[in-house]
Amino acid sequence: MHSDDVQSKESPAESSTLRRIVAGARRHFFAHGLRGVTMDDLAESLGMSKKTLYAHFPGKTALVEAALLNKLQEIETELEQITSESSYDFLGKLHQLLACMQRHMDEIQPPFLRDLRREAEIFKLVEDRRRNVMQRHIGRLLEQGREAGIIRGDIPVELVMEILLGAVQAIINPAKMTELGLTPKAAFSIIITVIFEGVITEEGRSKL
Secondary structure, eight states, X not given: OOHHHHHTTSOHHHHHHHHHHHHHHHHHHHHHOSTTOOHHHHHHHHTSOHHHHHHHOXXXXXXXXXXXXXXXXXXXHHHHHHHTOSOOOHXXXXXXXXXXXXXXXXXXXXXXXXXXXXXXXXXXXXXXXXXXXXXXXXXXXXXXXXXXXXXXXXXXXXXXXXXXXXXXXXXXXXXXXXXXTOOHHHHHHHHHHHHHHHHBOHHHHHHO
């Protein structure tokens, strides 16, 4: 059950309750993990009954999905604002994009990653949406960088994106980050640094 589907059928008051539930679930799950938070914990922290929670979501899995989709939608909205600006300030947009991604990844704490390893279907949902968002917005930014003479013209943007997406898929997943002892924020920063240093022109480096 997606939160947008529920909101379309509910009154403004019910939609407000739904938003409170999703925001609370997002805050608690991302900080304490899936196993460390019960529906009782959420109900108590939100000052509502479990009956109210179950009126909106059939169980914890649906609520976790809603929290993740809420976060992904928020990221996509922010990236859309950054990459769709008419400004030709590529480096300014790049810094904004990286700050946006790192801020959102900083919200995800180790207990959530640990528990997400056991939820293959949920992580697949995250992976698919993440790929689409990155392909659309970072791909757009790379094209803008090429036009500005900051991204090398001898490497196809599509290939750069495949390398980036492949690295993100291979490294920013619960099992590999646990193995490497990395947080999502640290892993993403390293990937971006390595890849962008390889595709930025000399002119671009002088402006960094």
